[in-house]
Amino acid sequence: MPVRDDLRAQGYSLLREHELKIDPAMRRHAAALAGEWDHLETDRYLKDGATFRERRYDRFYYLPATGTIRLRPHRPYFQSMSANEYAGGIDRDVAGLTPSTLANPLLAELLEFDFAQFPVSDRERHLPWDVQCHQFRIITTPNELGDPTPEGPHRDEVDFGAIHLMSRTNADGGHSQVYDAGKELVTEFCLENRMDTMFWADRQVLHAVTPVTARDASRPAVRDVLILGYKCSPGLRAGE
Numbered sequence: 001m002p003v004r005d006d007l008r009a010q011g012y013s014l015l016r017e018h019e020l021k022i023d024p025a026m027r028r029h030a031a032a033l034a035g036e037w038d039h040l041e042t043d044r045y046l047k048d049g050a051t052f053r054e055r056r057y058d059r060f061y062y063l064p065a066t067g068t069i070r071l072r073p074h075r076p077y078f079q080s081m082s083a084n085e086y087a088g089g090i091d092r093d094v095a096g097l098t099p100s101t102l103a104n105p106l107l108a109e110l111l112e113f114d115f116a117q118f119p120v121s122d123r124e125r126h127l128p129w130d131v132q133c134h135q136f137r138i139i140t141t142p143n144e145l146g147d148p149t150p151e152g153p154h155r156d157e158v159d160f161g162a163i164h165l166m167s168r169t170n171a172d173g174g175h176s177q178v179y180d181a182g183k184e185l186v187t188e189f190c191l192e193n194r195m196d197t198m199f200w201a202d203r204q205v206l207h208a209v210t211p212v213t214a215r216d217a218s219r220p221a222v223r224d225v226l227i228l229g230y231k232c233s234p235g236l237r238a239g240e
Helices: 002-008 031-041 099-103 105-116
Strands: 012-015 053-063 068-071 131-138 160-169 172-174 176-180 185-189 197-201 205-210 212-214 222-233
Touching: 012 185, 031 105, 031 131, 031 160, 031 222, 053 105, 068 105, 068 131, 099 105, 105 131, 105 160, 105 222, 131 176, 131 197, 131 212, 185 205, 212 222
Parallel strands: none
Antiparallel strands: 012 197, 053 068, 053 131, 131 222, 160 197, 160 222, 172 212, 176 185, 176 205
């Protein structure tokens, strides 16, 4: 069943890396893109001095009808308290994407590919979209458990989203979860290989990720993901 049909019917869809119909020439850039996760910065908004998450973040203007993609001016990341009780309600000054990340052609390819999977109308294809781009690394050490979503089941306040696994090292857990509006678990699965991808319709379902544990407790466990969140924004203009 196509992703868009899954999203209409159940609010989520899973594609394994071999099911992503990405241009093979673009796939050759996957290792270089994954290497960018070695240059993230520690998330300064975790509670109690925790350091288990590293990240970078930026937003794009995207006009699907023309394929126009423009980096928006960098601003702090904000979520409402209703969406994120853990860290919502404040401006989070998160480091922007690096020039080498922005220059990797696979990033733009994924931005367009993901959008093509969503059940949107022809009118919406001719409207601009605000696209959030998040790089996350979760690290579990012998002294600290890595929790990808300390806020629990939540929405991202977008219309649609996609989570691409970039790397897993010495990691167990980190299972993607989908919940209904009443926060009842609907399904759970593990993104295991680079480019395994979960899509979700943010207005239909909530999502979360279980803590990451280490197979070898003497070494860190690492889980790297790229998250793209899409929100239709009719009044948005390039450069804003």
